[in-house]
Amino acid sequence: MMVDFSVQNFGPFRERAVLSMEPAPISDDEYSIQDTPALKNGLLKSAVIFGANASGKTFLVDAIGCLKEIVDNARPEGDPLPGYIPFALSQETVSEPTSMELRMVIDDVLYTYTISYNERCIVSETLFHSPNGRKALIFRRGDDNKGIDPDVFAKVSSATTYLYIATDYNDRLCGAVLREIRKISVIYQGREQDTRSPFMLAQNDPEIKGMMLSALDAADLGIRDFYGEDRIVGSYIPKHNPSGGEVVRKITDIRLLHGFRNADVQDMAFPISMESNGTIEMFSIMGPISSALKDGGTVIIDEFGSDLHPLLSRWLVGLFNTEANTNGAQLIANTHDISLMDIRELFRRDQIWFTSKDRGNGEATLYSLAQIKGIRKKSDIRDDYLMGRFSAIPSVIGVSKL
Incomplete structure (x- = not known):
């Protein structure tokens, strides 16, 4: 402490x-x-x-x-x-x-x-x-x-x-x-939000993910789950090992799954970039907060x-x-x-x-x-x-x- x-x-x-x-x-x-x-x-x-x-x-x-x-x-x-x-x-x-x-x-x-x-x-x-x-x-x-x-x-x-x-x-x-x-986790709001770090914390520790989901539920945001989808953005051949073949470059898009009881489509996932500023702030801080409360x-x-x-x-x-x-x-x-x-x-x-x-x-x-x-x-x-x-x-x- x-x-x-x-x-x-x-x-x-x-x-x-x-x-x-x-x-x-x-x-x-x-x-x-x-x-x-x-x-x-x-x-x-x-x-x-x-x-x-x-x-x-x-x-x-x-x-x-x-x-x-x-x-x-x-x-x-x-x-x-x-x-x-x-x-x-x-x-x-x-x-x-x-x-x-x-x-x-x-x-x-x-x-x-x-x-x-x-x-x-x-x-x-x-x-x-x-x-x-x-x-x-x-x-x-x-x-x-x-x-x-x-x-x-x-x-x-x-x-x-x-x-x-x-x-x-x-x-x-x-x-x-x-x-x-x-x-010690240092988090900045009002600058570009770091959503990848809390996502990786959740991926590596199911207990932290459960705590994050509980917090998102308590915030009444209608979020039931979140996951990542890999997207290929390019490829390259390593200079140090060109005979090793082409390496595919990927990024992970984070998606939040919302539940809607009375809609025709009851479950729908949206890219985190489409979420409100408040939802993004809640997601970005709950990873470090959950980790601190746990460990x-x-x-x-x-x-x-x-x-x-x-x-x-x-x-x-x-x-x-x-x-x-x-x-x-x-x-x-x-x-x-x-x-x-x-x-x-x-x-x-x-x-x-x-x-x-x-x-x-x-x-x-x-x-x-x-x-x-x-x-x-x-x-x-x-x-x-x-x-x-x-x-x-x-x-x-x-x-x-x-």
């Missing part, structure tokens, strides 16, 4: 921004807290982030996606690293490294992974764990390379993480951390609920907050759906976060509702939010014309 994620000098986040899943010392309900021996107060099962457009919400999601991509790939010497987007409005930061830290609980042990990088190389990289509650270094990449196997490090380029290569060489602790990072993992969604009915969005959040979520599944989502800004029935105050950007210097900040004084539990905060009390809305109040 994710404990927290921090990022510095990335996009609008000049200073260190920390998204924490540790419960704040408040008296809110505890149904959305997962117990873990590694942390006295447990971990939150979900969090939502609100904020005006261009306030930093998507950059926060991008940062986690960049961390995954940097960590889980080998790159040749000199290859550019993805996600080097330093804060560009200051001469002090524009050429400085980007830094990220991810803390996780794995098998009831707390791990802390940090990385600092620029466009061409990884500047530093460290991994700690805390067995028996005591923080101990696993490795440190830097001046002294403490804990690093020199034979393994000889295989590491300046643009590749030691974590990745050490896992290839069967380092048990590095492997555990990399596997946990791989269990554990963290699902991070940009623009959550952008095409969903508010009741569906609330229902999906409830899948994580319920006591039935016992495998350490977490949902982190940014959204504009203020029906989710509910501390009476849906969230604790420490599960609601805001991003805000200073119009004067362009810097973004991240903070939780629990950090704002005077907010009582079980109060209706939506009007306060829309009136600008939490500073995370566009400045259109009082503007009556262009």
Whole structure:
């Protein structure tokens, strides 16, 4: 499970921004807290982030996606690293490294992974764990390379993480951390929807497909099944083995089977491209959500609920907050759906976060509702939010014309 994620000098986040899943010392309900021996107060099962457009919400999601991509790939010497987007409005930061830290609980042990990088190389990289509650270094990449196997490090380029290569060489602790990072799913709404990945999850695991179908049924979409049809789109002869003959190139078209009780044709399959935006969003997120609920993992969604009915969005959040979520599944989502800004029935105050950007210097900040004084539990905060009390809305109040 994710404990927290921090990022510095990335996009609008000049200073260190920390998204924490540790419960704040408040008296809110505890149904959305997962117990873990590694942390006295447990971990939150979900969090939502609100904020005006261009306030930093998507950059926060991008940062986690960049961390995954940097960590889980080998790159040749000199290859550019993805996600080097330093804060560009200051001469002090524009050429400085980007830094990220991810803390996780794995098998009831707390791990802390940090990385600092620029466009061409990884500047530093460290991994700690805390067995028996005591923080101990696993490795440190830097001046002294403490804990690093020199034979393994000889295989590491300046643009590749030691974590990745050490896992290839069967380092048990590095492997555990990399596997946990791989269990983080980053999903973007409003961009081209990824329907192939959830389809493949369902193809490889009948239980996940059953969970996806149950969710599509609960959403009252009339979908009874889904399957893929292979379509030939061309062929080629491999250059490395021309005598091996022609290779046929195929793609899989995903089709959703609808049931109609009172129609002349009671069952009909439609290409997913013909479905509504809401159906496509539901399909695209339910694969990772089902996988996380089944096996554990963290699902991070940009623009959550952008095409969903508010009741569906609330229902999906409830899948994580319920006591039935016992495998350490977490949902982190940014959204504009203020029906989710509910501390009476849906969230604790420490599960609601805001991003805000200073119009004067362009810097973004991240903070939780629990950090704002005077907010009582079980109060209706939506009007306060829309009136600008939490500073995370566009400045259109009082503007009556262009």
